[in-house]
Amino acid sequence: MIERRLFLKDLGKFGIAMVVVSACGSGPTSDPASTTSASAPGGSTTTQPGLEPFSTPASSTAPSLGNGFGASTVWERVNLGSVSAYVLARGGEAAVIDTGTAGSAPAIATSLGQIGLGWADVSHVVATHLHPDHVGSWAAVMEGAASASGYAGQADLPSIRSPRSLIGLSDGDSVFDLRVIATPGHTPGHISLLDELAGILVAGDSLNGTDGTGLTGANPQYTPDMETANDSIATMAGFDFSVVLVGHGEPVAENGSALVRALVTG
Numbered sequence: 001m002i003e004r005r006l007f008l009k010d011l012g013k014f015g016i017a018m019v020v021v022s023a024c025g026s027g028p029t030s031d032p033a034s035t036t037s038a039s040a041p042g043g044s045t046t047t048q049p050g051l052e053p054f055s056t057p058a059s060s061t062a063p064s065l066g067n068g069f070g071a072s073t074v075w076e077r078v079n080l081g082s083v084s085a086y087v088l089a090r091g092g093e094a095a096v097i098d099t100g101t102a103g104s105a106p107a108i109a110t111s112l113g114q115i116g117l118g119w120a121d122v123s124h125v126v127a128t129h130l131h132p133d134h135v136g137s138w139a140a141v142m143e144g145a146a147s148a149s150g151y152a153g154q155a156d157l158p159s160i161r162s163p164r165s166l167i168g169l170s171d172g173d174s175v176f177d178l179r180v181i182a183t184p185g186h187t188p189g190h191i192s193l194l195d196e197l198a199g200i201l202v203a204g205d206s207l208n209g210t211d212g213t214g215l216t217g218a219n220p221q222y223t224p225d226m227e228t229a230n231d232s233i234a235t236m237a238g239f240d241f242s243v244v245l246v247g248h249g250e251p252v253a254e255n256g257s258a259l260v261r262a263l264v265t266g
């Protein structure tokens with residue numbers, strides 16, 4: 001039994017944070033989400049009630065990939081104006097997804113600080129794709145998050161300048177408990193990331209937001225292969241999620257799957 005509770009927290013100019021508290025009713029076995037993650041060995045799983053999502057994680061908390069059970073997940077939008085990056089925190093660890101335009105690292109650091117974390121807590125930095133408004137601060141973020149691993153879709157990898165080597169991601173991979181969905185078209189190596197337990201899709205530029213209630217497909221002006229991009233929308237429509245976090249426009253907080261499926265049939 002999985003109980004999901006999604007909270008939207010207004011963080012002013014820093015945008016919204018989506019706090020997902022996942023609790024397990026009884027019998028915390030057979031977690032379907034854990035099958036895709038590198039399960040943490042050892043039986044010393046700390047049981048945290050997870051009902052204080054904005055409390056600063058205890059510094060003694062052992063690093064954990066987190067399986068979503070009994071722990072809070074915080075998704076935070078870093079609203080950079082023309083583009084958004086996102087921070088995912090759980091178990092005292094964070095992932096940064098996209099890095100915005102050049103000069104965006106301080107805003108990302110501020111977002112980390114909003115949830116009681118800093119660069120040292122960032123274990124993963126992931127690019128949805130190679131465009132400069134998404135990897136413009138890549139080097140600065142990787143230098144700040146000095147112990148983090150960096151990732152991008154395999155085909156986009158060679159175009160991203162990084163202070164240290166990156167790990168290529170392919171469809172079906174898992175990083176920080178996020179399922180990688182290959183969504184090419186906007187760029188050849190574009191990836192989207194699905195938090196299956198929380199029901200949150202990070203779509204990069206494979207989708208665009210409107211006013212917070214709607215979605216459109218990839219922007220034809222910046223998408224060299226619209227046919228493939230539209231196939232990628234059909235791929236995303238095969239998954240279930242509520243929230244869609246986009247690079248441009250407003251994220252949607254509910255009905256995500258339905259909105260994406262409407263793009264396919266419509």
Ligand SMILES: [Zn+2]
Binds near residue numbers: 205222
């Ligand atoms: Zn783009």
